[in-house]
Amino acid sequence: MSKGEQTREVIVERAAQLFSRKGYFGASLSDLAQETGLGKSGFYNHFKSKDEIAAQAFEYSIKHISQQIADALLDKTNAIERLLALTRVYQNLIEEPFLEGGCPVLNTAVESDDALPQLRELTRKAMDDWQALVQRIVNKGIKNGEIQPEIDSADFATIFISTLEGSIMMSKLYGDPVHIRRAVAFLTNYISTNLKAKV
Amino acid sequence: MSKGEQTREVIVERAAQLFSRKGYFGASLSDLAQETGLGKSGFYNHFKSKDEIAAQAFEYSIKHISQQIADALLDKTNAIERLLALTRVYQNLIEEPFLEGGCPVLNTAVESDDALPQLRELTRKAMDDWQALVQRIVNKGIKNGEIQPEIDSADFATIFISTLEGSIMMSKLYGDPVHIRRAVAFLTNYISTNLKAKV
Numbered sequence: 001m002s003k004g005e006q007t008r009e010v011i012v013e014r015a016a017q018l019f020s021r022k023g024y025f026g027a028s029l030s031d032l033a034q035e036t037g038l039g040k041s042g043f044y045n046h047f048k049s050k051d052e053i054a055a056q057a058f059e060y061s062i063k064h065i066s067q068q069i070a071d072a073l074l075d076k077t078n079a080i081e082r083l084l085a086l087t088r089v090y091q092n093l094i095e096e097p098f099l100e101g102g103c104p105v106l107n108t109a110v111e112s113d114d115a116l117p118q119l120r121e122l123t124r125k126a127m128d129d130w131q132a133l134v135q136r137i138v139n140k141g142i143k144n145g146e147i148q149p150e151i152d153s154a155d156f157a158t159i160f161i162s163t164l165e166g167s168i169m170m171s172k173l174y175g176d177p178v179h180i181r182r183a184v185a186f187l188t189n190y191i192s193t194n195l196k197a198k199v
Numbered sequence: 200m201s202k203g204e205q206t207r208e209v210i211v212e213r214a215a216q217l218f219s220r221k222g223y224f225g226a227s228l229s230d231l232a233q234e235t236g237l238g239k240s241g242f243y244n245h246f247k248s249k250d251e252i253a254a255q256a257f258e259y260s261i262k263h264i265s266q267q268i269a270d271a272l273l274d275k276t277n278a279i280e281r282l283l284a285l286t287r288v289y290q291n292l293i294e295e296p297f298l299e300g301g302c303p304v305l306n307t308a309v310e311s312d313d314a315l316p317q318l319r320e321l322t323r324k325a326m327d328d329w330q331a332l333v334q335r336i337v338n339k340g341i342k343n344g345e346i347q348p349e350i351d352s353a354d355f356a357t358i359f360i361s362t363l364e365g366s367i368m369m370s371k372l373y374g375d376p377v378h379i380r381r382a383v384a385f386l387t388n389y390i391s392t393n394l395k396a397k398v
Contacts, residue, residue: 026314127369164365169308
């Protein structure tokens, strides 16, 4: 990575933190200029617009989570273990957050759905990828006899992601990890009891 | 209701629609002045600040949902039926929305958690009330022998609300009701199978 690329990465990371706390609309250009250390004129030397840095900050955040997912799944081959490892990646968005604002997909989904088509497209893409990952794990688990064959992987992907994201919203609202912990405990039990193939 | 109160209610309702689509930060004072039909100077004759109208718009939205909940529960005495009726109130936030932007508690929670202490307090209060309602239904159901006695009502309230709110987020992101429908189907099955007392 060149010096210029490193500088840009630090800038994008700071912007990601700011957007994470304040949202797209809540983070003003002055905030961005100050938080990135660029100043207003410097900001426009690096980025065409707020849209451009917001898109890059979102992509940066997603790349970070994708890496955490890859690390969590690395040594797991069994579908049940892989799903449980995935719950812990979401739990870490509250318990060991790399972004103060919780989950970037949740935040950007809620803010962009009616108002920001470009960010909404990036968020749909990230959500598509999460659903596809859960579905692949479930379908492979069924094929390998680890998961009960009647499980519908698309249905389960919605429930899995909804429960985790809804509880992240609650934990962030109260500043209390109890809600994500309850969601992970619930899903762990549900996966072990209702998804896991009977031996 | 006096003429003045009626006018104010119409204004607050229009502001609630605007905040619902664009969020607190996304709705500018110009947007508010235009959407409410007040113009900028008229706006400040009615409201001290954006904070004031945002709080009133949020309260208006919550009052509306509370009325829908009261209506849905009116003729239901059994705890299982009451929980199922409650899932349909959340489903209607997507399928028969009174606000274009989906669920005001979800939207305001995500936007306010790190950035807007006053709105965050109102949102916590609304979420407290929802959790307390679910807990009361479950605890009364246990007392009446309708719900299995080992169910933890606080745990269940988190899972119930998280799954519904997370799936509202997904349905809004894609403009597709499939996710809230999956969540309601899942909870209906879970409540009937895992909560309902065995006869």
